[in-house]
Amino acid sequence: MNSSRLPAAEFEVEEVGRAVHSDDVDGQLEPDAGMLQILSADGTMAGGLTAEIAGSTVDFSPYLSASDPAHLRSLYRDMFMIRRFDQESTALQRQGQLALWVPLTGQEAAQIGSGRALEPQDYAFPTYREHGVALTRGVELPDILRLFRGVTNGGWDPRERNFHLYTLVLAAQSLHAVGYAMGMQRDQLADPSLPPAASIAYFGDGASSEGDIHESMVFAASFNAPVVFFCQNNQWAISVPSSVQTRVPLAQRAEGYGFPGIRVDGNDVVAVEAVTRWALEHARSGQGPVLIEAYTYRMSAHTTADDPTKYRLSRDEQEWQPRDPLARLEVYLRSAGMADDTFFEELGAEARAMATDLRQAVLSMTAPELADRFAAVYAEPHPLVQEELRFFQEYEAGFADEVKHA
Amino acid sequence: MATMTIAKAINEGLRASLASDPKTLLMGEDIGELGGVYRVTDGLKRDFGALRVVDSPLAESGIIGTAIGLALRGYRPICEIQFDGFVFPGFNQITTQLAKMRTRSDGMLSAPVVIRIPYGGGIGSVEHHSESPEALFAHTAGLRIITPSNPQDAYWMIQQAVTCEDPVIVFEPKRRYWLKGEVDTTAPAGDPFSAHVLRRGTDATVVAYGPLVPVALAAAAAAEEDGRSIEVIDLRSISPIDFDTVTESVTRTGRLIVAHEAPTFGGIGGEIAARISERAFLSLESPVIRVGGFHMPYPVARVEEQYLPDIDRILEALDRAFAY
Numbered sequence: 009m010n011s012s013r014l015p016a017a018e019f020e021v022e023e024v025g026r027a028v029h030s031d032d033v034d035g036q037l038e039p040d041a042g043m044l045q046i047l048s049a050d051g052t053m054a055g056g057l058t059a060e061i062a063g064s065t066v067d068f069s070p071y072l073s074a075s076d077p078a079h080l081r082s083l084y085r086d087m088f089m090i091r092r093f094d095q096e097s098t099a100l101q102r103q104g105q106l107a108l109w110v111p112l113t114g115q116e117a118a119q120i121g122s123g124r125a126l127e128p129q130d131y132a133f134p135t136y137r138e139h140g141v142a143l144t145r146g147v148e149l150p151d152i153l154r155l156f157r158g159v160t161n162g163g164w165d166p167r168e169r170n171f172h173l174y175t176l177v178l179a180a181q182s183l184h185a186v187g188y189a190m191g192m193q194r195d196q197l198a199d200p201s202l203p204p205a206a207s208i209a210y211f212g213d214g215a216s217s218e219g220d221i222h223e224s225m226v227f228a229a230s231f232n233a234p235v236v237f238f239c240q241n242n243q244w245a246i247s248v249p250s251s252v253q254t255r256v257p258l259a260q261r262a263e264g265y266g267f268p269g270i271r272v273d274g275n276d277v278v279a280v281e282a283v284t285r286w287a288l289e290h291a292r293s294g295q296g297p298v299l300i301e302a303y304t305y306r307m308s309a310h311t312t313a314d315d316p317t318k319y320r321l322s323r324d325e326q327e328w329q330p331r332d333p334l335a336r337l338e339v340y341l342r343s344a345g346m347a348d349d350t351f352f353e354e355l356g357a358e359a360r361a362m363a364t365d366l367r368q369a370v371l372s373m374t375a376p377e378l379a380d381r382f383a384a385v386y387a388e389p390h391p392l393v394q395e396e397l398r399f400f401q402e403y404e405a406g407f408a409d410e411v412k413h414a
Numbered sequence: 415m416a417t418m419t420i421a422k423a424i425n426e427g428l429r430a431s432l433a434s435d436p437k438t439l440l441m442g443e444d445i446g447e448l449g450g451v452y453r454v455t456d457g458l459k460r461d462f463g464a465l466r467v468v469d470s471p472l473a474e475s476g477i478i479g480t481a482i483g484l485a486l487r488g489y490r491p492i493c494e495i496q497f498d499g500f501v502f503p504g505f506n507q508i509t510t511q512l513a514k515m516r517t518r519s520d521g522m523l524s525a526p527v528v529i530r531i532p533y534g535g536g537i538g539s540v541e542h543h544s545e546s547p548e549a550l551f552a553h554t555a556g557l558r559i560i561t562p563s564n565p566q567d568a569y570w571m572i573q574q575a576v577t578c579e580d581p582v583i584v585f586e587p588k589r590r591y592w593l594k595g596e597v598d599t600t601a602p603a604g605d606p607f608s609a610h611v612l613r614r615g616t617d618a619t620v621v622a623y624g625p626l627v628p629v630a631l632a633a634a635a636a637a638e639e640d641g642r643s644i645e646v647i648d649l650r651s652i653s654p655i656d657f658d659t660v661t662e663s664v665t666r667t668g669r670l671i672v673a674h675e676a677p678t679f680g681g682i683g684g685e686i687a688a689r690i691s692e693r694a695f696l697s698l699e700s701p702v703i704r705v706g707g708f709h710m711p712y713p714v715a716r717v718e719e720q721y722l723p724d725i726d727r728i729l730e731a732l733d734r735a736f737a738y
Binding site: 230 | 436516
């Protein structure tokens, strides 16, 4: 791959270069417009993966894991585990143990594929649905539920996992990812012995309309920041279809900012991983940002508070069922002789054990003390916070006396 | 000791911060080649380079948001918002992200971002160039807000904001940028979050900050001719507020006037009045009186002199306090 920085004017992404006719704005966008795919919905693995990017043909072979059975099994394992995690979390919410749950079912390939493409020194900035990416970064699965259990707004130490906290204000984290990448860029200049690193900003088709996405792409382009924008186009922003957010495939927007944009089949974990690996290397090697649009489908509700029957047809949901990211990899693993019944049975048992542990961990999560929350507002002593903490403690202590003397 | 303007003192303070910590960097619109529309960052890009003094794209949310990312990576970004009224495109990043990062992470993450905002009126400018939005930020837990009123404070407080582990907004009194004063660059700096008693008095206390501090001092001097001894406090910090210093003063003087350019409704003066009524009710000879802007968008330049609190407005408030 040409490692020199490409002038912005040369960027052309022909694979995603087809405009969508304006008649399509009432329905879903043409799904397969230049979409990269290697593992098709019926479980067939193509021989290779190439795309026209910046006027030259990119061969993704060096980034493909298609011929590595152990790796493919581990991708399947991650997708299977996170889907089971999603089911258990939904159940926990239905049983009143979580305030809310944000399902990811349908988006496993987009998340596991992109997450597994990251190197340890890379840094990911998630939205609130990136449970699969969290798994690939080594976040303990019960820790993800601490936010939804209402015991913290975080849940893990982002610095240990190079995985930032969930951000609930749409697109805000994309600017943090760009700033973080600008910091990586400066670190690299100050100490060239550091391993090159990139950040990755996750967002969705709904958030793509937010101004912060625009500003983050402008900053990333202006400063050639090593950042990958990873958009999971799951077709729905709660109840509003992606056609309301955009008239063109989202990946095409990159061209306007002067960096490559690639639309990949977000339900093809092999292609997602390869494309993200390429994009991260592109960013790490000083060639600037890349936008990836992972074309996928939110097979479940936006959250457990949502009711998709109000706004979409079950027929549409059924149309996406055959494109399930797990099913197609299972077909391939079986047909290629890379996995047998034993593998899938053992995985099922492992997932059941994980779900049992998860449930226990959630039920044992206790509420924090409000008194402890005062200490986390400021890093340095703050007289108002200290005064209010004193008041609160005395107030609470008053009730303790009442109980004692009763 | 050197004599310099507030603008020059901030420039020198920024220079000292850039020189002492390689992780510091300035970000903002027109701050590099131009040196800022008020020339506060004049010469800094020349001396520290484009990586340390960043001419950013014209996008306030982008400036604050990327600064947060840089801070998470261990940098200490110092952002300039060109004018008070232009901070609002960045308001979301400041209030939902910057202010909450520490609480969200249960104290694990710091976001030591500094945001410099020239604020206040009296410069005869057009809409959005003369506002005082400090109360909007003071209401947001997780932020610290300071406002120097003289070159000595300007020089030190900007550096203290940079070394603070919390996010700090520095409201700079833009109509006082050319106010000159002595700066002792060797004196150890005091607590930037404390109020300073600038003038001792026995009959009433006037609390002001930023651009109204010289006005409060002038009003106190005028009142002295009428035989009234007025104490003047420069609040310096708007979040936290040094209520101890204000309370101690009011227990001696018995009367309190709070003056700021921002509209009085929902403002810092109201907060101070409430706190003092809680802490020093029996010391008060009269109600706490606020002097400030009216409940209207900042008016057009041709009438701003009538809108802005001046010496007479403070003297009138003092008259009411003494007449009570």
